Amino acid sequence: MTIGARTLRGAVGVAGFLAAAEAAIRTGLLDARLLPPPSVVLREAALLPADPVFTAGLTGTVSRWLGGLALAIALAVPLGVLLGSLPGVERATRPLLEFLRPIPSVALIPLAILLVPDDFLMKVSVIVYASLWPILINTVYGLREVDPLAKDSLRAFGFGRASVLLRVSLPSTAPFIVTGVRLSAGIALVLAVSAELLAGGAEGLGVFVIRAGSGNRTDLMLAAVLWAGLGGMACNAALVAAERRVFRWHHLRSGVAS
Amino acid sequence: MRRTSGALTFVLGVAVTLALAACGGGSTDSMKAAANNGLEKTKLKVGAIPIPDPAALYIANTKGFFKEEGLTIEPVTIQGGAVAVNSLKSEILDISQTNYVSTFSAVSKGEKLKLIADAYQAGPNTFVLMVPKNSPIQTPADLKGKTIAVNTFNNIGTLAVTATLKVAGLTKDDVTFKEFQFPQMAAALTTGQVDAAWMTEPFITVTQSDLGTRKLVDTMSGQTANFPIAGWMTTEEFAKNNPKTLAAFQRALARGQEIAAKDRKEVEAIVPTYTSIKKETAAVITLGTFPTTLNETRLQRVADLMAEYGILTGKLDVTTLLAPQPAATP
Numbered sequence: 001m002t003i004g005a006r007t008l009r010g011a012v013g014v015a016g017f018l019a020a021a022e023a024a025i026r027t028g029l030l031d032a033r034l035l036p037p038p039s040v041v042l043r044e045a046a047l048l049p050a051d052p053v054f055t056a057g058l059t060g061t062v063s064r065w066l067g068g069l070a071l072a073i074a075l076a077v078p079l080g081v082l083l084g085s086l087p088g089v090e091r092a093t094r095p096l097l098e099f100l101r102p103i104p105s106v107a108l109i110p111l112a113i114l115l116v117p118d119d120f121l122m123k124v125s126v127i128v129y130a131s132l133w134p135i136l137i138n139t140v141y142g143l144r145e146v147d148p149l150a151k152d153s154l155r156a157f158g159f160g161r162a163s164v165l166l167r168v169s170l171p172s173t174a175p176f177i178v179t180g181v182r183l184s185a186g187i188a189l190v191l192a193v194s195a196e197l198l199a200g201g202a203e204g205l206g207v208f209v210i211r212a213g214s215g216n217r218t219d220l221m222l223a224a225v226l227w228a229g230l231g232g233m234a235c236n237a238a239l240v241a242a243e244r245r246v247f248r249w250h251h252l253r254s255g256v257a258s
Numbered sequence: 259m260r261r262t263s264g265a266l267t268f269v270l271g272v273a274v275t276l277a278l279a280a281c282g283g284g285s286t287d288s289m290k291a292a293a294n295n296g297l298e299k300t301k302l303k304v305g306a307i308p309i310p311d312p313a314a315l316y317i318a319n320t321k322g323f324f325k326e327e328g329l330t331i332e333p334v335t336i337q338g339g340a341v342a343v344n345s346l347k348s349e350i351l352d353i354s355q356t357n358y359v360s361t362f363s364a365v366s367k368g369e370k371l372k373l374i375a376d377a378y379q380a381g382p383n384t385f386v387l388m389v390p391k392n393s394p395i396q397t398p399a400d401l402k403g404k405t406i407a408v409n410t411f412n413n414i415g416t417l418a419v420t421a422t423l424k425v426a427g428l429t430k431d432d433v434t435f436k437e438f439q440f441p442q443m444a445a446a447l448t449t450g451q452v453d454a455a456w457m458t459e460p461f462i463t464v465t466q467s468d469l470g471t472r473k474l475v476d477t478m479s480g481q482t483a484n485f486p487i488a489g490w491m492t493t494e495e496f497a498k499n500n501p502k503t504l505a506a507f508q509r510a511l512a513r514g515q516e517i518a519a520k521d522r523k524e525v526e527a528i529v530p531t532y533t534s535i536k537k538e539t540a541a542v543i544t545l546g547t548f549p550t551t552l553n554e555t556r557l558q559r560v561a562d563l564m565a566e567y568g569i570l571t572g573k574l575d576v577t578t579l580l581a582p583q584p585a586a587t588p
Binding site for chain 2: 116202
């Protein structure tokens with residue numbers, strides 16, 4: 001399927017959903033006084049960029065989100081390479097990692113509020129913690145999938161461990177790492193907004209939602225949530241596009257139809 | 259290569275920002291202390307809920323009262339007083355709005371907190387039990403065996419409702435409380451998940467006009483008439499280490515509170531600036547009062563009522579919780 005056809009089908013799906021929701025509310029199937037119809041939410045969402053409180057919030061949330069994600073990459077990739085290249089260490093740390101990984105990160109936010117004496121650091125640390133795991137685990141597994149023949153060939157030509165890592169292992173692991181980053185990007189956004197919803201803040205998408213909720217403005221709450229969704233979608237789309245372009249060889253080799 | 263170095267710069271930038279943020283506090287604060295009438299701290303992060311209660315903070319800030327005292331206030335939007343206690347302990351916040359029931363519960367569990375100033379007191383019809391338009395419930399006595407929505411268990415809601423039930427000859431065991439956030443209560447009422455909901459403004463006004471819900475009873479009457487609702491708190495440690503800063507904060511806030519107490523128009527004008535309550539809604543909602551002094555007799559009433567209805571296990575002496583109050587303005 002071409003990109004154009006795919007986008008068209010997606011757009012039809014979204015339009016269909018919105019039309020169904022609008023109809024359900026307009027016909028009284030859902031109560032318009034409790035749930036504002038999509039037309040109202042979309043109008044509010046379109047007006048939000050003109051609201052300085054919202055734009056400050058969006059900028060704040062996005063910077064913590066991407067900052068936290070970048071920090072998670074900077075920590076998880078080297079750690080993953082370390083664990084992936086030293087099987088002994090990986091086996092020794094596996095129980096600890098398997099214990100930490102499934103802990104719902106949102107549940108750690110109250111603890112982070114208590115322990116981290118700075119609002120920005122508190123929020124970034126929960127984002128980093130949550131988005132660490134997919135990148136780390138994908139890096140470790142990616143390194144296991146490296147073609148042993150390629151490694152052996154390089155070794156046979158007298159290349160050292162570092163060279164093998166740089167020339168073979170890392171490049172062939174890169175697609176796995178990027179997939180991990182893509183998964184983490186979504187998780188990081190969830191945490192960025194959740195931390196704001198729980199802890200509050202001077203600005204942020206979550207803070208905007210708290211305000212809207214306390215003021216009984218469900219339309220504004222949903223409009224802000226819509227923007228959060230759009231942000232997540234844009235980030236995912238950008239990473240998918242990057243994956244396709246940069247790792248064309250990987251998709252061809254592993255036979256992933258695109 | 260260019261792309262890699264860009265990414266590297268970004269990561270470095272984040273790291274540097276974090277490092278700077280981490281060591282920002284100490285030295286600059288102490289340097290400024292000398293310059294600012296001996297204030298121990300001049301920048302304060304103050305938590306406030308986006309509802310009418312903390313209006314005085316925003317009035318005082320907008321009118322520059324804090325500036326005149328040498329203070330810079332960063333208002334931080336919070337969703338409730340419970341999380342705020344932890345934010346105060348970790349110094350994410352310096353001062354926070356709270357409701358008295360939450361603070362007294364926290365203190366009885368060993369938290370070291372001080373009350374700085376009063377913020378908001380219930381007035382007639384500021385906290386009411388609402389029922390759907392055609393509900394068979396006509397008097398509080400009809401609530402026997404029914405389900406009531408409150409925003410938080412063991413807090414002002416359950417306390418005020420229990421006191422109201424007592425007048426009707428019922429106890430809290432005659433009803434079932436269910437937790438709903440205020441924005442979800444209207445839906446809970448209309449879908450029949452609850453039979454009655456304990457609501458505050460702006461939800462009372464909005465659901466009355468949008469859904470035709472009916473006011474069953476004002477829960478702030480009799481034992482709870484003019485009940486103290488919200489105040490400003492900090493940790494015992496912050497109060498001990500920053501007495502001059504706290505006094506300056508109290509003076510500036512008191513000036514804002516005077517305005518809020520006297521002039522409803524000022525409250526109506528400020529509320530839409532820090533909440534999502536529309537101007538037209540702010541003009542019609544029922545407001546409580548903005549007390550200008552922190553009165554221990556009034557607050558003791560809250561602690562005593564909490565003890566009577568089992569929210570506190572023993573008697574709590576609130577005088578020990580009050581931070582020193584500023585001298586009366588001439």
